[in-house]
Amino acid sequence: MSDPRQRVFITGASSGIGEALARHYAESGAVLGLVARKAERLETFVASLPGEGHMALAADVADVPAMQAAAEAFIARHGLPDIVIANAGISVGILTEYAEDFEVFEKVLRTNVLGLFGTFHPFIARMRERRQGTLVGIASVAGVRGLPGGSAYSASKAAARRYLESLRVEMRASGVKVVTIAPGYIRTPLTAVNPYGMPFLLEADEAARRFARAIAKGTSYCVIPWQMGFVARLLAIAPNWLFDRAFAKAKHKPRKLPT
Numbered sequence: 001m002s003d004p005r006q007r008v009f010i011t012g013a014s015s016g017i018g019e020a021l022a023r024h025y026a027e028s029g030a031v032l033g034l035v036a037r038k039a040e041r042l043e044t045f046v047a048s049l050p051g052e053g054h055m056a057l058a059a060d061v062a063d064v065p066a067m068q069a070a071a072e073a074f075i076a077r078h079g080l081p082d083i084v085i086a087n088a089g090i091s092v093g094i095l096t097e098y099a100e101d102f103e104v105f106e107k108v109l110r111t112n113v114l115g116l117f118g119t120f121h122p123f124i125a126r127m128r129e130r131r132q133g134t135l136v137g138i139a140s141v142a143g144v145r146g147l148p149g150g151s152a153y154s155a156s157k158a159a160a161r162r163y164l165e166s167l168r169v170e171m172r173a174s175g176v177k178v179v180t181i182a183p184g185y186i187r188t189p190l191t192a193v194n195p196y197g198m199p200f201l202l203e204a205d206e207a208a209r210r211f212a213r214a215i216a217k218g219t220s221y222c223v224i225p226w227q228m229g230f231v232a233r234l235l236a237i238a239p240n241w242l243f244d245r246a247f248a249k250a251k252h253k254p255r256k257l258p259t
Contacts, residue, residue: 005051009033009074009081011061011119012088014042016188017138020208021085026051028212033074033081035059035067035088035119053078061088061115071122080126083215085136086119089156091190093149093253104256105152112156116163124176131175136215137164139182141223144232145243149252157182168220177218181211184228193254200227 008025012018014036022034026049036042039058046056055077057070074081090111094101120135127133142150143157161180168178185191185198186207202210202225214222223229235243 006030006083007033007074007078007081008083008085009035009071009123010085010087011035011115014038014045016190017183017186017204017207017211018085018087019045020204021087021211023049024205024208024212026054031078033057033070033078035061035070060111061086061118062110064118064121067118068122075126080130081123081133083134083136084120084123085138085215086116087136087138088115088119089138089140089190091142091150091153091253092256094152094255095149095252096151098255101152101255108152108156109159112153113159113163116160120167124171127176128171128174133175134177134179134215134218135167135171136179136181136211137167139164139180141182141184141228141232143182145235145238145247148247148250149255153253165221179215179219180221181214182221182223182229182232183207183211184223184225184231199231200225 008030010018010022010032013022013034022032026032029051031051032054034042034046034054035057037058037060042058043056046054055074057073059066059070061067088111090108092104092108094104116137137160139160140157142154143161146154164178164180171178185201187201187203191198207224210224214224223232
């Protein structure tokens with residue numbers, strides 16, 4: 001007899017939004033495949049979750065063979081996921097005048113953009129065949145306009161939005177849904193270093209509940225919290241002279257040297 005539980009596969013699951021999403025779905029009775037690079041931390045987290053059968057799968061989302069292996073391991077044990085959430089992401093400040101920041105920029109793009117491909121690739125053909133499933137990509141309000149000091153992150157999330165939009169249209173007739181979630185400010189380790197005010201800041205567990213509602217509805221694009229959606233629309237239509245004047249002196253996210 002097949003397992004009746006919902007099957008959810010989540011990347012970037014060892015901290016922040018990914019951890020909150022994993023806990024939310026585990027508490028809802030789902031069986032999880034959780035991916036992160038830090039194997040020991042991930043295994044400790046998985047052991048703390050309610051329910052049985054959850055899998056800790058150590059992999060880098062930009063490593064296609066490693067993600068293929070992680071996906072196959074989950075499918076072999078639990079079957080094809082109902083929901084795949086590409087959540088893994090990096091948010092660090094860079095400045096183009098520093099040559100060493102090239103490596104950081106590249107890492108941000110590899111994780112935040114190419115990681116979407118690495119996460120979804122192992123599942124798409126089989127979801128098409130099944131004509132069912134939901135692919136979820138975590139973008140950001142930061143992808144609406146380029147933020148000073150956050151050029152790598154803003155560029156990566158703008159690219160993520162367009163990639164997910166393209167994929168959504170490609171999958172439209174297949175029965176597979178593609179959901180784009182664009183968070184505003186969520187309290188996580190990534191935002192803890194921000195040296196500026198974060199309006200409408202959400203706790204990670206509340207954000208996870210709201211994400212899950214949007215995913216269950218199959219919403220094509222959703223900004224969470226909704227107040228940041230209003231801000232994003234204003235930013236999108238603001239003329240360059242006004243946007244530049246407003247953000248020219250904004251505090252920057254701290255730089256982080258490559259590790």
